[in-house]
Amino acid sequence: MFDISKSDYLVLKQAIQECRNFVLEKVNETAISPDARSARVNDLLHDLNQFAGEYKNVRDANYIQAGMLAMSVFRAKTGELSNVSMANCTQNGSGVLKETTNFYNGLMTRLKELFSEIENGFSRISHNDLRIPFKADGWHHDIRALNEHNQ
Amino acid sequence: MSNIFTTNGAERILSDKAFLVSETDEKGIIVFANDDFCSIADYRVEELIGKPHNIVRHPDMPRAAFKDLWDTVKTGKTWTGFVKNKTSSGNQYYWVYATVYPIMREGRRHYISCRRKPTADEIESAIALYKTL
Ligand SMILES: Cc1cc2nc3c(=O)[nH]c(=O)nc-3n(C[C@H](O)[C@H](O)[C@H](O)COP(=O)(O)O)c2cc1C
Numbered sequence: 072m073f074d075i076s077k078s079d080y081l082v083l084k085q086a087i088q089e090c091r092n093f094v095l096e097k098v099n100e101t102a103i104s105p106d107a108r109s110a111r112v113n114d115l116l117h118d119l120n121q122f123a124g125e126y127k128n129v130r131d132a133n134y135i136q137a138g139m140l141a142m143s144v145f146r147a148k149t150g151e152l153s154n155v156s157m158a159n160c161t162q163n164g165s166g167v168l169k170e171t172t173n174f175y176n177g178l179m180t181r182l183k184e185l186f187s188e189i190e191n192g193f194s195r196i197s198h199n200d201l202r203i204p205f206k207a208d209g210w211h212h213d214i215r216a217l218n219e220h221n222q
Numbered sequence: 223m224s225n226i227f228t229t230n231g232a233e234r235i236l237s238d239k240a241f242l243v244s245e246t247d248e249k250g251i252i253v254f255a256n257d258d259f260c261s262i263a264d265y266r267v268e269e270l271i272g273k274p275h276n277i278v279r280h281p282d283m284p285r286a287a288f289k290d291l292w293d294t295v296k297t298g299k300t301w302t303g304f305v306k307n308k309t310s311s312g313n314q315y316y317w318v319y320a321t322v323y324p325i326m327r328e329g330r331r332h333y334i335s336c337r338r339k340p341t342a343d344e345i346e347s348a349i350a351l352y353k354t355l
Contacts (some may be wrong), residue, residue: 081290100302101321133299134321134336138243141256142334 079107093123139193226258227316234262234316235308236339242318248294250275259337264310278307280315284355295324295333298342304340304348317345 075083086103091100103120105113227234227239230302236242245254255263255270263270263278269275279288283306294301308315318337325332340348 096338099338099344127302128300130304131321131323134338135300135325135334137241138245138334138336139325141241141243142245142254145254145256198353 075109075112079109079112082107083112083115086116089121090119094126227262232314234314234336236262236316236318238339240337240339242337243334244270245273245325245332245334246275248346249302249331250333251276253332262309262316263307264314268275269310278309280306282306282310282315282352284352287352291322295322298324304344305337317348319344 089098089101089103093096101123103116103123105116105120107113107116223235225304226240227236229235231304240258240262241256242259243256244252244259246252252270252273252275255265255267260267280309287303287305289302291303301320303320304317305320308313310352317340319340320335320337322335325334
């Protein structure tokens with residue numbers, strides 16, 4: 072493993088970076104081709120490509136579930152309460168769980184932003200530093216955004 | 223909801239958190255569009271519902287891309303790809319990374335599309351690819 076050539080090492084490193092970008096949603100697509108010189112490194116690249124493909128399936132299913140959720144909220148808002156089956160678009164068992172996690176994470180990000188702003192406000196009050204006004208669009212905006220994110 | 227996109231000349235660039243959703247019936251008639259979709263495409267939801275989805279089609283998009291989309295989703299599979307759409311005035315456009323998937327609604331086949339922001343590199347590759355189609 073540790074006697075791989077420098078060029079193969081760089082190919083592998085690049086592939087890992089691509090996977091990382093893909094998982095962090097910095098890119099939407101990734102394709103890792105096993106074009107290293109060493110058969111072992113190619114085997115690893117092949118695995119990485121397969122994992123990325125599996126991850127994409129789960130992510131696609133999550134997007135669709137998020138879309139289903141958005142539609143359910145829309146229908147609920149317009150008074151048309153229909154049943155949408157999440158099961159119909161779950162490609163594997165973890166789909167719904169992943170989706171919930173997505174929304175939870177999104178919500179948490181917004182909450183963290185909100186809390187850090189409140190904290191910031193408090194620390195300015197306690198440091199008697201209220202020369203800079205609070206953000207013009209205020210907390211009510213953040214709460215609305217939080218709500219929107221949730222939809 | 224201007225935080226959903228920024229403007230660069232004729233292009234509207236989605237923000238990282240933009241999530242555009244629309245649902246069509248089996249013929250591609252829009253039955254639902256979410257707020258992000260409406261705000262980027264510059265339509266009110268009432269203006270979209272009942273219209274065919276090609277209402278946002280940009281002339282730069284090759285026919286082959288949509289043939290591939292329909293061929294894929296009609297067989298029950300998920301289609302993913304990059305799409306350039308136009309806004310209601312036709313003067314602006316925006317690129318999306320779309321995931322389209324069939325669902326069953328009250329015994330009928332419908333389709334949902336969920337869209338996220340593509341990267342600049344992905345847009346470049348899509349432009350190059352679509353030129354060859
Ligand atoms: C769920 C779903 C979403 C679609 N979204 C778009 C879209 O955003 N932009 C677009 O041009 N076509 C979209 N289409 C494809 C259109 O139905 C249509 O095939 C395409 O605009 C080409 O139309 P035309 O050949 O009638 O000009 C979508 C189709 C489905 C099923």
